[in-house]
Each structure stands twice: as C-alpha cells, then as structure tokens.
Amino acid sequence: MSLLEKRWNELADVKDELAERDWFMGTSGNLAIKVSDNPLQFLVTASGKDKRKRTDEDFLLVDEFGRPVGDTHLKPSAETLLHVEIYRRTNAGCSLHVHTIDNNIVSEIYGDQGEVKFKGQELIKAFNKWDEDAVLKIPIIHNYAHIPTLAKAFSEHISEDSGAVLIRNHGITVWGKDAFEAKKVLEASEFLFRYQLRLLEHKPYQLFKVV
Amino acid sequence: MSLLEKRWNELADVKDELAERDWFMGTSGNLAIKVSDNPLQFLVTASGKDKRKRTDEDFLLVDEFGRPVGDTHLKPSAETLLHVEIYRRTNAGCSLHVHTIDNNIVSEIYGDQGEVKFKGQELIKAFNKWDEDAVLKIPIIHNYAHIPTLAKAFSEHISEDSGAVLIRNHGITVWGKDAFEAKKVLEASEFLFRYQLRLLEHKPYQLFKVV
Amino acid sequence: MSLLEKRWNELADVKDELAERDWFMGTSGNLAIKVSDNPLQFLVTASGKDKRKRTDEDFLLVDEFGRPVGDTHLKPSAETLLHVEIYRRTNAGCSLHVHTIDNNIVSEIYGDQGEVKFKGQELIKAFNKWDEDAVLKIPIIHNYAHIPTLAKAFSEHISEDSGAVLIRNHGITVWGKDAFEAKKVLEASEFLFRYQLRLLEHKPYQLFKVV
Amino acid sequence: MSLLEKRWNELADVKDELAERDWFMGTSGNLAIKVSDNPLQFLVTASGKDKRKRTDEDFLLVDEFGRPVGDTHLKPSAETLLHVEIYRRTNAGCSLHVHTIDNNIVSEIYGDQGEVKFKGQELIKAFNKWDEDAVLKIPIIHNYAHIPTLAKAFSEHISEDSGAVLIRNHGITVWGKDAFEAKKVLEASEFLFRYQLRLLEHKPYQLFKVV
Numbered sequence: 001m002s003l004l005e006k007r008w009n010e011l012a013d014v015k016d017e018l019a020e021r022d023w024f025m026g027t028s029g030n031l032a033i034k035v036s037d038n039p040l041q042f043l044v045t046a047s048g049k050d051k052r053k054r055t056d057e058d059f060l061l062v063d064e065f066g067r068p069v070g071d072t073h074l075k076p077s078a079e080t081l082l083h084v085e086i087y088r089r090t091n092a093g094c095s096l097h098v099h100t101i102d103n104n105i106v107s108e109i110y111g112d113q114g115e116v117k118f119k120g121q122e123l124i125k126a127f128n129k130w131d132e133d134a135v136l137k138i139p140i141i142h143n144y145a146h147i148p149t150l151a152k153a154f155s156e157h158i159s160e161d162s163g164a165v166l167i168r169n170h171g172i173t174v175w176g177k178d179a180f181e182a183k184k185v186l187e188a189s190e191f192l193f194r195y196q197l198r199l200l201e202h203k204p205y206q207l208f209k210v211v
Numbered sequence: 212m213s214l215l216e217k218r219w220n221e222l223a224d225v226k227d228e229l230a231e232r233d234w235f236m237g238t239s240g241n242l243a244i245k246v247s248d249n250p251l252q253f254l255v256t257a258s259g260k261d262k263r264k265r266t267d268e269d270f271l272l273v274d275e276f277g278r279p280v281g282d283t284h285l286k287p288s289a290e291t292l293l294h295v296e297i298y299r300r301t302n303a304g305c306s307l308h309v310h311t312i313d314n315n316i317v318s319e320i321y322g323d324q325g326e327v328k329f330k331g332q333e334l335i336k337a338f339n340k341w342d343e344d345a346v347l348k349i350p351i352i353h354n355y356a357h358i359p360t361l362a363k364a365f366s367e368h369i370s371e372d373s374g375a376v377l378i379r380n381h382g383i384t385v386w387g388k389d390a391f392e393a394k395k396v397l398e399a400s401e402f403l404f405r406y407q408l409r410l411l412e413h414k415p416y417q418l419f420k421v422v
Numbered sequence: 423m424s425l426l427e428k429r430w431n432e433l434a435d436v437k438d439e440l441a442e443r444d445w446f447m448g449t450s451g452n453l454a455i456k457v458s459d460n461p462l463q464f465l466v467t468a469s470g471k472d473k474r475k476r477t478d479e480d481f482l483l484v485d486e487f488g489r490p491v492g493d494t495h496l497k498p499s500a501e502t503l504l505h506v507e508i509y510r511r512t513n514a515g516c517s518l519h520v521h522t523i524d525n526n527i528v529s530e531i532y533g534d535q536g537e538v539k540f541k542g543q544e545l546i547k548a549f550n551k552w553d554e555d556a557v558l559k560i561p562i563i564h565n566y567a568h569i570p571t572l573a574k575a576f577s578e579h580i581s582e583d584s585g586a587v588l589i590r591n592h593g594i595t596v597w598g599k600d601a602f603e604a605k606k607v608l609e610a611s612e613f614l615f616r617y618q619l620r621l622l623e624h625k626p627y628q629l630f631k632v633v
Numbered sequence: 634m635s636l637l638e639k640r641w642n643e644l645a646d647v648k649d650e651l652a653e654r655d656w657f658m659g660t661s662g663n664l665a666i667k668v669s670d671n672p673l674q675f676l677v678t679a680s681g682k683d684k685r686k687r688t689d690e691d692f693l694l695v696d697e698f699g700r701p702v703g704d705t706h707l708k709p710s711a712e713t714l715l716h717v718e719i720y721r722r723t724n725a726g727c728s729l730h731v732h733t734i735d736n737n738i739v740s741e742i743y744g745d746q747g748e749v750k751f752k753g754q755e756l757i758k759a760f761n762k763w764d765e766d767a768v769l770k771i772p773i774i775h776n777y778a779h780i781p782t783l784a785k786a787f788s789e790h791i792s793e794d795s796g797a798v799l800i801r802n803h804g805i806t807v808w809g810k811d812a813f814e815a816k817k818v819l820e821a822s823e824f825l826f827r828y829q830l831r832l833l834e835h836k837p838y839q840l841f842k843v844v
Contacts, residue, residue, distance in 0.1 A: 026399030170333035188659030237610030381544035448821030592755035
C-alpha cells in the first residue's frame, strides 16, 4: 500500500467515525491529511459529497495553494485554504473542521471575549496541559464570508503543531501530528464545550439554592 | 436496474439513515421521491410499517392525486397530499416529512409568529443563503386535522425547488431536487433548530452574568 | 417455526432495538409477549441477563400466575406480576416496561397530580386520539417496593387493549395488541415526555422575553 | 481458551460497548479485569490507544504494584494505581474508570459536599439498596494531579466488593465482582447522575409555576 493509500484510509476512518456521530450535518465540515512535505501535498474532502458514504471520490490531492494535483473533476472543499495555513505553518499531519451544536453555541456565547478558557478539568490534559493550575485557551475568530480573509484571521492563531480554533457560529478547526492526535484534540474540545455549557445551566440553580 | 428501482433504493437509503437517528418515533413521518413527470408519479411510504425495517412493502407508487398506481393492498401515507402539492408546484425530486423533538419545540415556541428566522449562522448556506447578512425564514403553519385543509395551507409556502415548512407540534416537511438535496435541507434545518433552542437556554444566563 | 419461536423472535427484535437506544441501563426493564390464551402463557425476560446480548436464555415461558412453565434454571423478572395483570384484563399481546431518564423525570414532576396530560400534539394519534381537541392522559402510580401491592395499584389503570402507565421514579409500562403496537405506544410516549420537558424549559424564557 | 483469553475478551466486550456510547472521549478512561489472585495479576488498558478499535495491544497484564508482567513495549494506563487499590482491598473482579459529561458535572456541582445522595429512585437497587427508604451515597474526592496521592484518597472509600467513587471534574471509577456487575454499577450511576441533573433543571420551574 502506498503512503497515499495509507493516509487516504486513515482519513476515511476518521470521516466514518465522525459521520457516525452526526458531526457533518447538512454536508458541513471538511477534513485533511498531509501526504508529503516536499512538495507540500495533502488530501482534502471533495465538495458536495455525502460524508456518511465511503467512496473513492471522497478526497482529492491538493498542493501548497490548495489546488488539485493532476486532472480531476473533483472540487476541493471551499475551506481548503484553512488547511493550507496549518500545513504551511506547523508540522501537523492532519486537520479537521467540524460543526457541532456545542462548538457553535460556545463560539457564540464567548465570541465577544475572543476566546474560551478551561481550568481544573481533567480533559485539558489532551492538550498537554498537565499542571493542576494549567489554563487552556481556545481562540474564537469572526466568521468572514470571504475565505481568504477568514484564512488570514485563522492563521494568526496557528503556531503550535497541535491546536484548536473556533470560528463564530461556524465550527471548530483542530490539528495534530497525525489523525489520532487531531481526533484526540477534537474529542477533548467537544467534551469541554459540552461540559462548560452544562455547567452554565446548573451553577445558577446551585447558587440560587445555597444562597 | 430500472429508474423505479433506482429511486426506490435512494429513498430506502434515506429512510434507513433517518431511522437510525430515531426520527420516526411512534411510526411518525413519511417520505417521497419522484419517479416520472409525465405522468406525475412518485413513491411514497406505505401506512403502518415499521420504518426501522427494510422491506419491499415500504413504499408504493402513486399518481398526481396521491392514488395508488395499479393494484395493491398497500395504503399510501395519510399525508400523501402534502407531497402531491410539492411535485405539482416545483421541480423538486424528493420530499421528507419528519417529527423530531427539536422541530416540534421550535414550531410551538415560534408558532404564534408564523415563522422562525435565522441569521449569521454558517449552516444557512445549505439553503443557498451566501451573504453575511442573509436571513433564512422557515414558515410555521397550523396543524389542521383535516388533511386537505392542511395541504392547502401548506401549498401557500411552496414556490422554490427546495425549501422547508414547519407544521405546528407536528414536524417539518422539506424538499429538494433529489434525495441528497432534500436530506441536506433536513439536516441543516434540524441543526439550526437545535442551535436556536440551545442558544435560548444560554443567552439569558450570559446576560445575567455580564450585566 | 412454531408460534413460540415466532413470538420469541419478535420479542428479541424489540429487545435488540430498545437495547440499542440504551433503554435498559443498569439491567433495568423487562419485556413480555403472549404465546397462548388457553391456558394463558407468555414469554417474559429472565432475571439478571445483559439485554444487549441475544441468547437463548433471554426469555422463559410463564403461566397466568407468572410461574415458569416446565423445568428451568431461569428466574422470571421480579416484575412479572405486572405483565400478568395486563394479559388477564385485556386482549393485549405484548407489554414492555422500560426506564428512561425522560419517563422518570415526567413521573416525578407530575407525580403529585397522579397523571400527565397531552393535548394538541400530533403524536397522541399513536394512542388513537384523532380529534383536534383530544386529550391523552397517562396515569402515574406510586412505586411500591412490594411487587404485589404495586401490581394491584397498576391493575386499576388497565382496561383498554392498548395503554401506558407510569410508575413514579421507576419507568413506564406499555401494552398493545402485538409487538408492533406496544413499541409504537412506547415510542410515542417517550417522544411526548421529551417534548413536554423541553417545552417546560423554553416556555418560561419565551414569556420572559415577550412580556 | 485460557482464563487470560477469557478475561481479555470480557474486558474487550465492555470496552466496545462503552466506546460505542462515546464514553472515552479524547482517549480518556481506563479499564481493568482481574486474572488471578495468587499472585495478584490483572489486565489493564495500555496507554495511548484508540479505544474504538479492537486490537491485541489494547490491554497488558500487570502485577500487584501495577507493573507489567513480562517483557512488553506497552505502557499501563497512568491511573493503574487506582485499579491496584481496588483489587488489593476487595474481592472485586473488574473495575472501570470513565469520563462522561454527566459524571463530571455531578462531581463539580456536589463536589464541595464530598458526596452525592440518591433516594426514592428505582435504579439504586443496582447497588443492592432494596428498602423504600434506602439512601445511596457516592463519594466525591479531589482530583489530585499526583497519582499516588489520588490513589490514597481514593482508597479511603473502598471497602465493599462493589461500589463507585467520583473524582471531581475527572470521572467515575466503579467496581464489581465481574465485568457484568461492574458495568451494571456504571450504567446505574450514569442513569442516576443524568436523572439528578434533569430534575434540578425542572424542579425550579415547577415550584415557580405552582407557588
């Protein structure tokens, strides 16, 4: 099996798993995995496909500008430029963009503050935060309709080889050294978002009850 | 494979997928897919079947009045007239009627206003709303027990080849040029409804906290 | 295939489906299906089994007193007496007892009133309520630890061949003429409970916003 | 099949089932099953694996100090010491540590009180509480980053052969005489936690409405 096939299968497995959770509602979301560094080439989801099906047209290979490599009738996802920024600026090997109710609600509630913070929650260890007082910050950027502008705003928050950025009312983009790491960061983010929202629902009552 | 078989399989695939999400609770819901334009004929779910099972009695062919084509012991869904309205008035190829908790709650909360609006949410692009300021409106109609009256009220909101209408405390009906498009509109609607309800839960707290 | 085998398979299919929804948490729940009227014999879930697995020890045949028919090391579910009441008093062919979060919460919130009512919700049609003004009432009984006492309180609400009773903080028992009908009543009940709870969450906010 | 293989398969089955529920988000959670008493040896999840896949490197055998038995490149889960405490102090045969939103929220809301109590809920019978007035208490301990300190705090709540302890903002650890019992206690705990949270959401409204 070639490296291309290996990466294709890894990405297809991630897609199947996220699709099973209904994390691609309304054909939303897009995924990418790096295949080579020199030249920079990566697989990205083709536009307009049903992500609950597994076919040999789910992904296509693109270059460092997000343009298809070779002849193809497939169109790269409209948001391919965001993946380009990640592979240009870090050593990440996989990046995932997903819309969920939880990440959209968190991005709206904390949007004006430009970030959401987590502290004292075990799951922040998935972001390599091991101290008992460690704080995890996930930035939230404006959802520019113009993709190059969105990509530029996004790029300002990419420096580490693993990370996460929320786009307001649009979803999250995560990345990691490989598919396993990217998925770990995605799942930990979603857990933290849901935890935070549930806590907001319950803490007021608790205060009301105790005071 | 004939066109009839092809459409049957497409609709059966949609049914399987929605059934897996438990979107047909209590035998609710019905689905349709167009097979020919001249004469107008479409497949529609047969009444009283378990939608979690896949059998060769799940659908039957009906004409432009919703009457069975040919001899059959199967009875078309009681709400077949709503699908008739769609195929008569638009070029849609598939239509789906589904009861979920989210669409029922939204239909009740916004029912008196006759519609629910969405703005600034990425998923409205599934309705071909691409501008940053675009507004999506989904009408909400009264749930008349008399189906022809319901179909008439419903028909007043059908003009485009793709769309969605809520029936108060009853569910949503969506349509699109084919099964893929109809499902996309359905999923995007459900995402938006759940998003809206979750936001209503959290915004009060946020205001309370900030002010 | 004998009638016993046929009924066994029908009940096993229902069990598989409910298990997939996680409606048997902590080994809770029990199911029954009638096999013969003269003498009255029905299959009921054996005690202490993992309902996510399908084995030939999942059910056992019991008589009109809930006692095993023939030699067996299997023990009928502790709540078999409730199923006995149903088959003695009605023509029902299948009965299901299930604990869900929604049915437990509804049973507690409306417990002091002794019943929960639904009106103007399409899904009450699953209970054969077709008028636009029809009201569905589901009784809620006290959860007596002593099973014969519980069975007696339960029996006071069994007269129709299809129905549903909530046991406070314990779950719901539904019945219908066959497995298909019993499952329909169960699903419609769960839909209505979740709908009601979600509406309680949102109506206060709406009032707050509008007034 | 050897006893080791038998236990391996039992634990792998539990892992598959919990993974299907998404109870291992972000690679969280760890599981153990006892293989022998003299010397004490048990299987425990290897560190850094994807728990949604079933492989022959998912678990490894460790001794009474949580050290690998024999040569292996696998690393025992960082929290193996907690499982050690259970097998040293009780006759339990299986122990499960799982992070869910519900158990994390309950651990935070009731964390200052050091325990959460349940009464009058049918599911507490899964903890062998059969009286109508029985009270179930689940202790909540501080989430020490230093694992030996955490294990010591944890050990103070282990005396029975079956039980459950919450670690604040970290998850639950349950144990029972075998995999079936441990899973029953886990499921019953999660049911009770979700029930409790939902009740907190609804009781205030009810009071508001009635008073």
